[in-house]
Every structure is written in structure tokens, then in C-alpha cells.
Amino acid sequence: MKIIKRLSLLALSGIMALSLGACSSKDPQEEQKKFDHFIEKQFIQQMESDYTTMHVYLKQPQKHGVDPTNVKVNLGERPTIENQHKAAEKAKKVWDEFKEFKRDILSDEQKQTYDCFEYQGNIELQLMDKKFDYYQQMFASISGIHYQMPTLFSDWDLRNEQDVKDLILLVKDVKPYVDCVIQYTKEQADKGLLMTNLDDVKKYCDGILKKGENSAILTSMYQNIDTLKLSKTKAESYKKQLKQAFTTSFLPAYQDISDLMKDLKKSGKNNDIGLAKFENGKAYYALLLQKSIGSNKSVDDIKKMMNTSFNTHLQNLQGIVINNLDIVKKITENKLPVTSFKSYDEILSYIKTQIPNDFPSVKELKYNIKAINDEIASSSGVAAYFNIPPLDGDGTKQLRVNPKTGAINKIQTYSTVAHEGFPGHMFQYSFMYENQQNLFRNACIDSSAYVEGYAVYAQYYAYNYLKDIDQNLLLALKENELASYNMIILADIGIHYEGWSLKDFKDHFNAIGFQLSDHDAMVQYSQLQANPCAFEPYYVGYEEIASLKEKAVKKLGDAFDDKAFHTALLKSGVAPFNVVEENINAYIEKGK
Template sequence: MKYLKRLSIVILSAFMAISLIGCQPQTKNNEEVQKQFDEFIQTQFVNTMESDYTTAHTFMVNPKDFGVDMSQVDVNLGIRITDENLKKSKEDQASVLKEFKTFNRDDLTDEQKDTYDIFKFQAELDEKLNDDKFDYYQQIFESMTGIHYQLPTMLADWQLRNEQDVKDLISVVNDIQPYMDSALDYTKKQEEKGLLMADLNEVIAYCDKVIKKGDQSAVLEAMKKSIDNLSLEKGTEYKKQLSQAFKDSFIPAYEDIRDTMKSFKSGTNNTEGYAKFKNGKEYYELLLQKNIGSNKSVSDIQSMMTKAYNSHLKNLMAVATKDPNIINKSEPKTNYKNYTEMLDDIQKNLFNDFPEVKNRSYHIEDINKEIASSSGVAAYFNIPPLDGTDKKQLRVNPNSADVSTVSTYHTVAHEGFPGHMYQYAYMYENISSPYRKALANSSAYSEGYAVYAQYYAFKYLTDIDQNYLELTKENELATYCIIILADIGIHYEGWSFEQFKDFLNTKGLTLEDDEQFKSQYYQLQANPSAFQPYYVGYEEINALKENAENKLGSKFKDKDFHTALLKSGTAPFNVVERNIDKYIEENK
């Protein structure tokens, strides 16, 4: 899935600029409390949207229908990352959490209890992460998900629906350098405090690619094309204004990032992990919990992934024993000639195993060529607006492997059907709360589900040796168990490069030379907990499924399990597990 970090609150709390409704009187009946709770949650949605233009534009076509007044929204890239705004964020967060705690969970409906638990998990974890002792611990320029990395994709995919959107886009592009300068000011203070932890060479190299393209950038061309598609009378003039904004703000912003990163080379930059900082281990554990969607400790996750690794290795050996020659066989090819054929074929069987959704229309488009060549991303799904009627958009890399490869198939299954594209279609049709659909942020559930879905879709490849597919699945999962354990080793145990390399070697994950080991080490070091949502999330879902199969026996049905799994939306795993437990009890 296309991971879009909300640029305006990359540091600030998700509760920034939220106004409060009055405290709850103590003598309320359940119905009144339920109404007040709905109003509270709606207030969080509305004020979050009104505090951030990019978020509002992404999630709403008609803001008025959601009670959002766009005249209250500043059209810019986001709130500046300053000490004053950070302080205000913490104050607002504390006030919102205090208000939230006036509600008695037992007074709520079952659906509201899910919303309550989702909100509680996110709010309490964000409160801990925003403790003063963690000031300047968050890294803005991560090499895989930093704001410099996400911005070109966001702009290339920017949806223009009318003339006002074009004017607003020009304002946003003009705001890039001022916004980025505030981010760099934060990062400079971070470096002065000895709390910078960045892959400087990787960030510099990425910025150099952007700068080299200049006004010939494919990102700029994509935005101009979007203007052309509206056939506006003043289209030519708007494109000139956009080009000027790109030249005056976008390119200088990347020059500023590059130059700042170069200046850090002679300063203080932690090239190991969070464990090297005073409160780093504690911060990493909280970051891990945010990314795994649960309050499990680091040791819990180490035990889980070690057990999972051993299980996948055992399954791998079982497949190899069944067919000793399978390891030496060349990768089989599917018969698919294009992505549409692949997704349409999956849909033929989809609703035998998953609950039906009405809106399955989609559009496949190539990833912007500049982003495709620089990012290595195979595909991503653009999260649609809550009230949009356009076809869902799946982006694919025109430079990636042959469409007929198994790896291409499971990437498309991850992003399309039965993965993210199906997942969001189901959620939008079956969950009513705008807050739940747009702001419930459990990447572990959504990415874990998509990993589960990509491997589940292997069953539809009836022309491919299922032993080979099982081998592929178990090998990949075992590998990522190792990667997650290594991530913990670097950021919690304080592993050096040599310790990291020794660990991979003992697990049989050998690379060609030291440069490849270093590349993997620095990717993990500069992007803490980046892979956890995918593979810890998968293991959580797989464990829930195995538990349901064991308890229900012959009464277990994949479709029923998937319905219970999808019911939660993007929720932490305590909510997901409760819905699965309820399904088990109802089907015993």
C-alpha cells in the first residue's frame, strides 16, 4: 500500500488543533452517553481534517457532507515543525485524552466499544511517545519513508477535481520550501542534541536524483497532465504558475535537504540504532508497539518471531522432503499477460472465500516513471476518498519484473485483490464511522492482512505447482522473521554491524559480500520498525486463524473467518482478536 505519512503532523500529535466538546455530566443514561460519544469522535474527525489540508483533500471529495468547513483550513503543506507547535500539540493531546476518559466504555454499543478501544490504543501510545524525554527522537528523513521520499509520490498522484483544486495545488507546491526548512531546523537541533540517526548518503543520493531532473521532472509533468485533464480555460496559465512554484520551491527544498545532510557528515550522526540513545530502548519499544498494533513487549515479539521462524523453517523442510528436486527447479511462470487479466481471474473465485463487496471497479496505471526508477517500488494502492465515486487506483511499476512471474502475482494480490483494494472496498461499505475509515491508524492490521492475502491468493494459481508456491511462501516468511529479529537487535540490543552480520550468517541468510550486508544493516538502522507492520501483522493474523481452526474443527470456514477478520477495519489487534473470539463462540 502506498504509505503516506501525514506531512503536517510528521512530528505533531494526531490530536493537533482539536477543539473539545464539554465534559460529560455524571447523570446520563446509556443512550445519551452513546450520542455524546459519537459527537466526540466526530469532533476528532472534523477538527483533524480542518487542521490539515493534505489530509482533508485526500479523504474527502465533498467536505461539507462530513461537517468539515474548508474555509477553516489553511491551504499549505502542513503545520510547521517548531518547538511552539510541539508544545501545543502535547497540550491539546492531554486535553483530548482527558475528555475521552470521561466516557464509560460499558455504556457504549458493541460497535462504539471497538471505536473506543481503537481511540484509546492510539491516544495513550501517542501520549507516551510525546513524553518530554523523547523530544527530538523521531527521525523525519528516514531513507524509506521520510518526507523527502514521500513528497514526489504524493504530488504525482495528487487528485485534481476542479479549478479550485488546481489553485490549491499551486499553493501547496509554493509551500514546500518553507515547510521543509522547518523540518530541517528541527533536524539541525536534533543533530546538535546528538539525536540524529540518518542514512545521510542515501538521503543525499535521493535528493541528487530529484535535483538533477529539475524542471524536466516527471513529477511536474504528472501534475500538469492532471491540469490538462480538467480542460480549464486558464489551464495554460495555471501550468505556468505551477512550473514557477516547482522551480522556486520544490527544487530549492531538495537542495536545502541535500546541503544540510552533507553538513551533518562532519557532525554527530548515530550510525547504529536507537539503543545508543539515553532513552532509545524505551522509545523503540513504544515505536514497535505503534507499528505492531499491540502492547506486546520487545521480548514478546522476539519470542513470537523466533517461534514463527522455526515453524516456517520446519514447513520449508517438509516441502523439500516431499519434493527433493524442488529447490533446483526454475521459477514457474503464470499465464498472465497483464495485470487486469490477473486481477479479474482472482475475482472469479474471490467470493467463495471472502465476503462480497459491491464496488470492485478499479483502474491500473503505471507508477510515475521518475518514481518508478528511483524507488524500486513494485506496486501500490492509492487510498481512495471516503465519498469518492471514481474507480480505485492501483499503480504498478513499468520497470518491474515480467508480469508472468510469481513475485509479480503476489505483489498485485497484496495491493489489489484480495489485498488492500478489496480490504478498503469492504471497510468503506461496512464501517460507518468516518473516523474509523480515515484516522484509525493500525498499519500492522492493514499490512498484515495484505501479506496474508497475497499468500492466500496462491491457491488460485491452479496451473502452478503448489509445492513451489508453498516453498516460496515459507522461505519469504522465514527470511522476514530474521529481518525483524535483526531490527530489534540493532535498535534494542545495540548490535554493531559485525553482530548483525554474524546473526544473519548463523540463520543461514548469507549475502554476496560485505557491501550487501552493510546495505541491509543501514536500511534497518535508518528505518526502525519499518517491516514489523507487514510480518508481525501477518503472524498475528495467522495465529488467530490457527486458533479458530483448532477450536472449530470441521465447522471452520475461510469465508466466515475472513468476514470476522475484516469486521474490525484498521484496528489494533486487541479489537481484531475480540471479533475473532466472538465468531468462534457463535460457530462452536
């Protein structure tokens, strides 16, 4: 799982909440020139619109036309309905300007950028409709603001002394920012539109508060200051200011969130139902689904895809175990194979030696591995994550791992490292940065379905490199996991589009032979209910890629080549699936 690109919770404004004039032209060269200028200015204004975005993506903003003096050092635009309405107005103006460009006279590369912009902008513009006011859940238990900030600050990259001063300002801004989020949430609850897992959010915040001034988050920031080699006097001064900001802003903000969750639970204003029960909930979910899957497929299309995929994976699993009955016992009793790896680095180093025959060459595959902040490791259950690297950095990628989730030699650990590292996200972004020169495409397009779908595909592909483990067992694990997640996504649709109750949820799993205890059913139902479309990017994204590969294999036969297919797949960068499919089709035509 990669880090959230923006901290600003006005994320729905996305790339469209910008202003720049554009006009169409009948002269292809003139039109192409103006389109490039338009896209370049979108990138600049996106970077200048949010300090955290600029800092994550650019080490030297000025070299890319970005003026840091235009950027206010804070946590972003306040998430108020008034601000969202203003953003929607700006987005509509930019959309109208964008649509004046003539796609058919753009270059092939520009057409793909156009398609990326059009897909993302169209969905986000619809999501900004006033009828969806207060539908966004600020404290989603998996990705809410309370969940983002500890990781954000623990991993904050300090490159110079000014960055330390800016970090102190960011920490001071936590309470003012959270105050606005809390006010929004109270208004949301009053309107009957709150659906948050209150207990989970409170538990997470209380875990942060329990550490107080001894927080590992604060310690991580101290350690980052130490990397700058400042004088002892300066370093101690900045640490003192940072501690003051942490104790007067960060910790009080988390106390306020905890108190809010407690009050909301007492008030009974929180819903334990899905979006389907809200007035415009089904329409909102349909758009949210499209945003999460990277395509314009309807809810019914995805239901059909998941049902078909489930049956396919189940049949594949049955075909494997019918002659390998011991595999069933190993899976059901959780007696899974182990690897011989003794460190995360050993896993990455090994996979790195295996991928050249199957994946395109990449020059920069440098990386460092650090353990996840102790508090995050203890409370989140996240096994690992990959930090998005700056566009103009030195190429070193950062992998964060959580030793608390299991032993190094567990097959799940290998799978996680392959997902986040090689040939997953770390390889994916390395290839993209080397081969996709369009900064806007690399930083401003959000297609989590392609990004995460590829990483799921990569983790399973990496099973091929475990030559000392029974491949039938690994394949059975893969098919079993995919079938399970197909059912999870169908349940997500059931809760948020069809209005399933907890009983409906249990009946759904019972009907296919998954017997859930009352406790397990409640836990899973609550997670899905509070986090609509959380799993779709990973597993709908995977199924899309698997389908494209199946198509290529069928069309090309013996001419199919994994390395060529992966090159075409990675060529897309971050893109919706219509662009990904276009690149795969080009590979197929070339290979015939």
C-alpha cells in the same frame, strides 16, 4: 503499501491534538449520544487540522460537517519542538476528556471505537513525552518527507479549478516547510540524535534534481490539469504558475536537502548506531514497536513470537522440500515459476473471478491502473502501491504499478498485485467503506499492522488461485520468505533495542545459516538502522492474523469456513489487534 495518510510531520499528535469537551453520564443513552458527538467532532477537527488529509479523504467536505474555509492550504503544521510541545498539551487535555466516558455503558460498536481511540491515543501520548524530543527522524530513507512529496504531487487529485489553485499554493509551500525540517534536523544532529542514511537520501534527491524542469512529477501535475477540460488560456496560465512554483520552491528545497546530507556527512554528526545507544532510545523503540504492531506486546513478546514463527516456518519448509529436492534448487538458483498473465489488469481480473467463494461480497470493485511516475519508479524500487480512496468518492480504486521492477509474468508481480489489489488493500478498503459507516474509524485510526498484515496474508492466500503452478513450490516460497522476515525483525530489535553492531548483525545471520557478504550485510544493516520498525507492520501483522486463523481452525474443526473467517477479519476495518481478536472470537462462538 498504502500512501501516508498525513504529510504533516507532527504526526505524533495524531487524533489527540484536538480540543472538544466531553463529560460522563450515568444514563446509557445520554452517554452513547455524547460519545457519538465526541467522535464525530474528532473526525471534523482532524479533517480541518490538515489540508492534505481533508483533500485525500473528502471530495465534498461540507456534506460531512467539515468547513474548508477553516483549513489553511499548506503542507501542515511546521515540525518544530515548540509546536510539538503545544500539540502534546492539547493531546493531554483531550485524553483526560476522553477517559471520562464510561466504556461499559457504550454500545458494542461504540466499545470498539473506544478501544481504537484508547489504544492509539495512549501510545501517541507517550511518544510525545519531552524526553523523546528530536528522536523522530524526518528524513527516514523509506518514508521521509523527501520521499513522500513526489508521490503526493504526482497523484494529487484535481477535481475542480479551485484544486488547481490550491495545488500551486502547496508546491509554493514546499521550501518553507522543508526549511523547518532542515532546521529541526540540524538541531537534532547537534544533540547527537541523528541516524539517517545520508547517502540514500542524497542520492534520491539528486535524482529529482537531475531532471529539473523536465521532471516527470511536474509533467504528471500538468496531465492532471488537463483532465479538468479548462479553457486553453486558463490551463496554460495555471501550468505556468505551477512551473514557477516548482522551479522556485520544490527544486530548491531538494537542493537544500541534498546539500544538508553532504554537510552532515562531512561533520560526522550522523550516527550509524541504533536507538538503543540513545539515552531514552530503548524506551522510545519499545513504544514505536507497539505502535507499529497494533498491540501492547512487549519487545520480549515479539522476540519470542518471531523466534517461534521462524522455527515453525523452517520446519514447514523442511517438510516440503524433503520429498521435493528440486524445489530447493529452484529457490536457491532463483528459478521461480512464471504465470501466463500479460498485464496487471489481467491479473486483477482473474483474481476477481476467484475470490467470491472465499471472501465476502463487495459491490464496488471498480479500479484503474496507472504506471508509477517515472522518476519515482526509477529511484524508489517500489513495485506498486494503492492510493487510499476518498470516503465519499465514486468507489473507483487506484492502483499504481512499476513496470521497471520486473516482467508481468513473474511470480513476484502476481504477489504484489494481490497484496495491493485483490484480495489485498483494494478489496480491504472496498469492504471497509461499504460496511464501516464510522468515518472516524475509516480515516483517523492508524493501525498499519492490521492493514499491512492483512495484505501480506492476502497475497499468500492468492497463491491458491494459481492452479497451473506447483503448490508445493509456492508454499515453499511463502515459508522461506516468512522465515527470512522473522529474522529481519529480530535483527531490527537487535539493532534498536539491544545495541547490535554491524558485526553482531552478521553473526546473527551466520548463526542460522544465512551467509551475507560484507556489502550485503552493510546494506541491510544500514536500512534497518535508519528505519526502525519498518517491517514489523507487515510481518508481525501477518503472524497475528495467521495465529488467529489457526485458533479458529482448531476451535471449529470442520465447521471452520474461510469466507466466514475473512468476513470477521475484515469487519474490524482499521483497528488494533485487540479489536480484531474480539471479532474473530465472536465468529468462533457463533460457529460452535
